Amino acid sequence: MTYKGKFRVWRGDAEGGDLQDYEVEVNEGEVVLDVIHRLQATQTPDLAVRWNCKAGKCGSCSAEINGKPKLMCMCRMNTFAEDEVVTVTPMRTFPVLRDLVTDVSFNYTKAREVPAFTPPADLKPGEYRMQQVDVERSQEFRKCIECFLCQDTCHVIRDHEENKESFSGPRFLMRIAELDMHPLDAADRQKAAQEEHGLGFCNITKCCTEVCPEHIKITDNALIPMKERVADRKYDPIVWLGNKIRRRA
Amino acid sequence: MAIGVNSPGRAQIGQKTLRTDRWWLAPLRIGVILAFFVVYATVRIFMNKWYWVDAHHYLTPLYSPCVTASCVPGSSHLGTWFGEFPRVIPFSIITFAVLAGFRGTCYYYRKAGYRSLFFAPSACAVPEPHKSYTGERKFPLVALNLHRYFFYGALIFGVLNVYDGVLAFHGEDGGFGIGLGTVIIWINLVFLWLYTLSCHACRHIVGGRLKNFSKHPLRYRYWTFVSKLNPKHGTFAMISLFTVILTDFYIMALSAGWLSDLRLFN
Numbered sequence: 001m002t003y004k005g006k007f008r009v010w011r012g013d014a015e016g017g018d019l020q021d022y023e024v025e026v027n028e029g030e031v032v033l034d035v036i037h038r039l040q041a042t043q044t045p046d047l048a049v050r051w052n053c054k055a056g057k058c059g060s061c062s063a064e065i066n067g068k069p070k071l072m073c074m075c076r077m078n079t080f081a082e083d084e085v086v087t088v089t090p091m092r093t094f095p096v097l098r099d100l101v102t103d104v105s106f107n108y109t110k111a112r113e114v115p116a117f118t119p120p121a122d123l124k125p126g127e128y129r130m131q132q133v134d135v136e137r138s139q140e141f142r143k144c145i146e147c148f149l150c151q152d153t154c155h156v157i158r159d160h161e162e163n164k165e166s167f168s169g170p171r172f173l174m175r176i177a178e179l180d181m182h183p184l185d186a187a188d189r190q191k192a193a194q195e196e197h198g199l200g201f202c203n204i205t206k207c208c209t210e211v212c213p214e215h216i217k218i219t220d221n222a223l224i225p226m227k228e229r230v231a232d233r234k235y236d237p238i239v240w241l242g243n244k245i246r247r248r249a
Numbered sequence: 250m251a252i253g254v255n256s257p258g259r260a261q262i263g264q265k266t267l268r269t270d271r272w273w274l275a276p277l278r279i280g281v282i283l284a285f286f287v288v289y290a291t292v293r294i295f296m297n298k299w300y301w302v303d304a305h306h307y308l309t310p311l312y313s314p315c316v317t318a319s320c321v322p323g324s325s326h327l328g329t330w331f332g333e334f335p336r337v338i339p340f341s342i343i344t345f346a347v348l349a350g351f352r353g354t355c356y357y358y359r360k361a362g363y364r365s366l367f368f369a370p371s372a373c374a375v376p377e378p379h380k381s382y383t384g385e386r387k388f389p390l391v392a393l394n395l396h397r398y399f400f401y402g403a404l405i406f407g408v409l410n411v412y413d414g415v416l417a418f419h420g421e422d423g424g425f426g427i428g429l430g431t432v433i434i435w436i437n438l439v440f441l442w443l444y445t446l447s448c449h450a451c452r453h454i455v456g457g458r459l460k461n462f463s464k465h466p467l468r469y470r471y472w473t474f475v476s477k478l479n480p481k482h483g484t485f486a487m488i489s490l491f492t493v494i495l496t497d498f499y500i501m502a503l504s505a506g507w508l509s510d511l512r513l514f515n
């Protein structure tokens with residue numbers, strides 16, 4: 001089953017660009033990335049596209065397909081009607097380099113701002129002991145392939161460039177939650193989550209969860225639990241009083 | 250200056266969204282449901298009548314517990330704690346404040362409200378219309394962090410509702426009996442409890458706040474139980490909204506004499 005698919009692909013760079021129409025052959029079983037590759041091989045040799053594994057594991061081929069943040073290699077062509085126009089654009093939250101390729105260094109900056117795993121001072125490497133039930137919860141977060149689709153879709157920065165400075169985004173707030181739930185991490189993550197990484201910007205509307213190709217329940221399992229932990233520390237007068245009394249005793 | 254998705258440096262695509270699906274349908278549907286519930290509850294609260302069916306001992310959850318001297322005879326089975334309320338103050342105001350506060354600060358309803366009523370954002374990758382955005386960091390939205398207190402309140406009201414439910418097994422001859430009203434009341438109770446127990450604050454309180462589950466095996470079990478219910482929290486939130494309206498409406502209809510209860514037993 002081969003047909004001519006209608007594609008609209010954004011071509012351009014930081015100076016400007018536009019959506020261009022193409023007709024490209026589509027074969028049974030293909031994904032959007034296959035068609036983009038064929039387009040590159042047959043009509044537009046200079047089309048810039050980033051990819052690596054073609055298996056949904058490297059997180060390189062993030063783009064927006066018909067307006068939805070997705071991995072191009074995991075978006076099957078049979079989810080579209082044969083006469084449907086498939087629009088492919090770069091991610092719209094990060095600066096564009098060329099065509100479908102964006103500069104995602106914002107995310108690396110944010111990653112560096114989260115202090116690394118901090119074991120208790122009296123524990124030497126080799127002495128770490130922990131139980132499976134204690135690490136289980138945060139193992140879900142380690143499935144992350146760093147595609148940054150969640151960062152791309154989050155309205156806090158997508159719609160408000162000025163918030164980039166003070167908001168780390170779902171990917172890195174999840175990283176903070178992962179460390180805060182870690183049985184051997186001794187750093188204070190809770191105050192930092194709210195005061196330095198902008199957890200309070202998140203209004204739990206769950207778009208990060210909706211687009212995550214690894215189906216990580218970012219909002220339910222990382223962001224909301226983290227908000228509750230922050231509430232313990234900053235917004236709960238009873239917990240505050242309890243801690244005061246315990247410290248006195 | 251261009252803002253949002255058209256900020257300088259980003260791909261200049263022009264259109265606000267390129268989504269081709271009917272992304273506006275879900276927020277519209279939820280928005281209509283929320284608006285309906287708000288209007289219905291407000292009207293009902295100010296009615297100050299038709300909340301008690303004396304023949305079958307049915308009390309609507311919107312007026313439970315009825316503890317002021319203004320309550321009709323029979324409905325105040327928990328005693329009378331307050332004197333008569335002036336006509337302008339609904340005497341179920343406390344119940345209403347706790348229940349509205351619980352739902353209003355609930356993580357699920359927050360999401361629903363932000364999407365449907367505030368368009369922040371109405372759907373994913375669809376731009377919000379607001380010029381600036383500060384989220385839940387500042388007053389008044391920072392107060393949403395107090396959700397846990399409404400959860401405690403809702404637990405108390407949940408227990409009182411169970412008590413009302415037990416009293417609703419009241420037969421025509423004064424002994425044990427079951428009517429359609431009893432069944433509706435109990436269906437509502439089941440969903441109310443599923444909604445309450447699947448709450449995110451509940452999940453945190455029973456065990457989520459711990460760093461080491463292995464040191465607290467019992468709390469780990471509670472947490473595992475709540476974690477099983479929690480992914481369905483939104484579904485329970487919506488179903489229980491409908492069952493509350495249904496229960497209240499049925500009791501109002503009986504109390505006003507528009508319907509008579511279908512008796513299944515006595």
Ligand code: SF4
Nearest residue numbers: 154202203205206208
């Ligand atoms: S849930 Fe929070 S972090 Fe995730 S997309 Fe929405 S606002 Fe952003």
Ligand code: SF4
Nearest residue numbers: 144145147148150212
């Ligand atoms: S959390 Fe999911 S969407 Fe976000 S970067 Fe990781 S894999 Fe991608």
Ligand code: FES
Nearest residue numbers: 053054059061073
């Ligand atoms: S190419 Fe690796 S995730 Fe798509």
Ligand code: FES
Nearest residue numbers: 355356357448449
């Ligand atoms: S009731 Fe919905 S999160 Fe608590």
